[in-house]
Amino acid sequence: MKVTEHIENANGKPLFSFEILPPLKGQNIQSIFDSIDPLMEFNPPFIDVTYHREEYEFKELPSGLLQKKIVKKRPGTVGICAGIQNKYDVDAIPHILCGGFTKEDTENLLIDLDFLGIDNVVALRGDALKNEIYFKPEKEGNQYASELVTQISNLNKGIYLDEELQNSSCTNFCIGVAGYPEKHMEAPSMDSDIHFLKQKIRNGATYIITQMFFDNKKFFDFVAKCRKEGITVPIIPGLKPIATKKQLNLIPHRFKVDLPDDLIMEVVRASDAEAVRQIGIEWCINQSKELMQAGIPVLHYYSMGKAENIKAIAKAVF
Template sequence: MTTPRISFEFFPPQSLDASFRLWDTVRELAPLDPSFVSVTYGAGGTTRDLTHEAVGTIHRNYGLNVAAHLTCVEASREETLEIARGYAKQGVREIVALRGDAPKGAERFTPHPEGFANSLELIEALAGEGFDIRVGAYPEPHPDAADTAADVAWLKRKVDAGATSAITQFFFEPDTFFRFRDACEKAGIDVPIIPGILPIENWDGVKRFARRCGTQVPAWLDDAYAKAKRDDREDLLSTALCTELCSELIDGGVEDLHFYTLNKPALTRVVAHALGITPQIQLRDVA
């Protein structure tokens, strides 16, 4: 089995305890030599300053290639571009450009009167600023999309606007990704499409998350976790399932995997080790 390139997603802390968790997670996963790490941006732009601070600290203190999430929500065009230019001043040249979720309490995304109307406008503007732009992709229909064909067509427009790679929403079965990848190739999308992997730390929480973002939960998986919970073997099942999913993706030609860590490094680290990825010891660590 070919050893894949890996990357990680973190989210910015909103409390002292959460801050310790983030830095512990970065410290544990950084030695696995990720090709990049991303830092999320809260719904409605709620973590804007925290995201900016986390991006700068990770880039500066750990020397990692950081892709900062940036959305269109509740900010003017100039405010959004000023955030991006602030990243550039820190040496961060990658952006994960997203439309963003509606602010808390709102049912649908509504553009700021002076803001970007959608992710296409944001991508075009960031491309004009010289950023390397990653975008989201949806192997199963986005809640606001009619079907997968509509998602593929929208992804093609994002690539045409300047996106250089895409990271998918998480999914549970490899064929879900392979079908989407085939549809993207047929549509002429020629940028890397990186599967997003969610190690399952808490099955009930993952099911709630899946319902919100339109990810289908296979019945066999729900049954497997019900049995594992009775036998107190949930961690073992999560490790086996995540490793098997990654292995099947690699066997199908996937070269990159993006792990949604939820700032919990243990399961991601174990799966990475099972895939043949081991910590890289830097000379400065042993000098």
């Protein structure tokens, strides 16, 4: 079932969903199930599965040439999504990136997902690799998320890269895209960011899921700006509880997200690691309750493969 259909069928009742990371190479799918099992009591209609590009480093050979070596790889998102749908009978939503894929790679991936009965995808540009200053698209790949959305939308219309195909089947993907309540780190302004978000909707995206935020006012202002620009699709807030003091520095640096001063000082004054964890949980509970009172259709949590904090939040909210 499509995300938009889940929202319509809920008849105004807020839905719970979450996002998981693929396991590291060498781990099996049971590690994924172990992180999902504790959250199934809250009846998530769908679970997002992120995609991680291969990371690599260059090693100089005696000849002076550079050899590219893959140093980190996570198992395939397609197989994980199939495993989740088979075990839990919920919709698994793979993230699809521009980076690391040619357009032909993307088409083949989408065909596989369609064969498996996966109805939803999230189309993302993807981040630059650690050894890149700026994002570099794959040669013959999509450069922007809006182009990726167009390719998926074309498949929904039966338009494949090989224009000579006859009697081609139409896919039926519900396409999600990312939104940034505090603007994308590379966007020159919020207005330009929303301009390109609107373009992704025009190209065929049917819902938005946001980057994490810790101040609900940022989210409400973002939604208001989107509505003013004529964006009418559902906007799903992405939430994450602070879990460690290190995240006070890591999250703003990695995601370009502001943390409220009240939250920062509570964490700074915390006596130990467990106190920090509880502060993060309580803050996220309060965020969640306010969002629910505002009639937000879905609350989406970034679990990062760890269920304990998300379970504590969900118990207090749903």
